[in-house]
Amino acid sequence: ESILIKGGTVVNAEVSQISDVFIKDGLIEAVGPSLKGDADTRIINAEGKYVMPGGIDPHTHLDAPMMGTISIDDFASGQGAALAGGTTMNIDFALPIQGDIAKGFKRYQDVSKRAVMDYGLHMAITDWNDKVSSDMEKLTKEGINSFKFFLAYKGAMAVTDEQLLKGLRRSKELGALPMIHCENTEGLVDAQERTFSQGFTGPEGHYISRPATLEDEGTARAMYLAKYVNTPIYVVHVMSKGAAAEIAAAKLRGQRVIGETIASGIAAEEGKIWDPDFKVAAAFVMSPPIRNKEHQDGLKAAVAGGVLDIIATDHCPFNSTQKRMGIHDFRSIPNGVNGIEERMHIAWDTLVNTGKAHILSTRQPALASGIITPSAFVGVTSTAVAKAFNAFPRKGALAAGSDADVIILDPKAKHTISASTHHSRIDTNIYEGREVTGKVVVTVSQGKVVWENEKLNVKEGAGRFIKLPTGGELFAGLAEQDETAIARAFPYGVPGKPVQRDLTEKPSRDEL
């Protein structure tokens, strides 16, 4: 089976130019001008459209057991939604079973059998003991190269600083990337109790009890601990401008930090969590919370300026019946919003659709209003993810030899996002009624057209588990030592050796 996409503007993270793309047997065979196919090649005309690597969403929770229920999209429905929105690979967060990561991995091997597109897995670490530590190594051999730590959800998934430090050290030893949900665990509990006792029991209580300061602190702390251990680190779902500023500061002091924001963080309508209709308000409950325009503008500027490297979704959908578990107490509303289908459109409409972007070549700090180019769009939605998790250039590139995960986006096509037409199983949509310009009209996954003419054509089980290797550029040249070792090497006395002192002489009473 082969496909020739002709005459589109082919966009990679570094460059875009009018070109053809020839796809054969699941791979990109050639990218260049005036390509010819085989006798039976299907030809798709892409003139006036953008041809881009399929999106990679590194932050999803499909079939995820959380807060006493399970997220409503499984691998089939969630990935179907992804493909309809131009995302051709996701990296999902596998969760342990009662702290046991080996058991958790087995569960995800099972539930992911329904996959309709390629996927990878991260593993969350919610407890610390010798078995977790040794199972981490086993999982890296199975194709997991990242471990997630939550500094929130006390009493459930949260880790202490002590556990985090051990986890950071072990991750580094294995060449695996630690990913952190950054909030101040104890501060949240304090704020939730105070908020609830003041009578804010509804969804707005969730927002009130998660001030940006607690996210900013968690972000700074996680990054300083990563600096201390001297490991690369990935900050998930940055939702506050202060947290983005902390990431900028860490990058400036030379840390290897990858900052991720999410579609809802930059573009969900602010204030909806105060809606008098519980169903509407509860749909917006996620952590850290969706913040106001000031934060959203700060996050967009951080993306445009290269402080935040990736736009993901944190797609963790719960139906309105599931959200009602917290009807009397916001602390019991399952946390999570939709986004896997909307991300590419929301990011394009929010960050590229200005007209001005097309004449600018790269991301520049000067674009502080949050405008990015089509190339930068590909960077933050696909290539940077592939690079962070060592899947590049198999994924995240339109180049000979890469997997044929390709999308065609029509920059003129408009559509209105709605729960009545989306492909996720969730019965609400936080972008309900929003019109976006720029639409993915064709999605090619593993060399096959799976989305065209508004129709999905997918097969359960077709998705492959992409094993992600450890190490790579993020770890290259990284000193093995943590900061105590660096201090030990300080050039006084004999470098690296404890100082020899005469300890026989006791101090006199007067000296004491």
Ligand SMILES: NC(=O)NCCC(=O)O
């Ligand atoms: N973000 C959220 O509210 N739900 C999913 C779990 C997480 O990423 O914290």
Ligand SMILES: [Zn+2]
């Ligand atoms: Zn999180």
Ligand SMILES: [Zn+2]
């Ligand atoms: Zn998440």
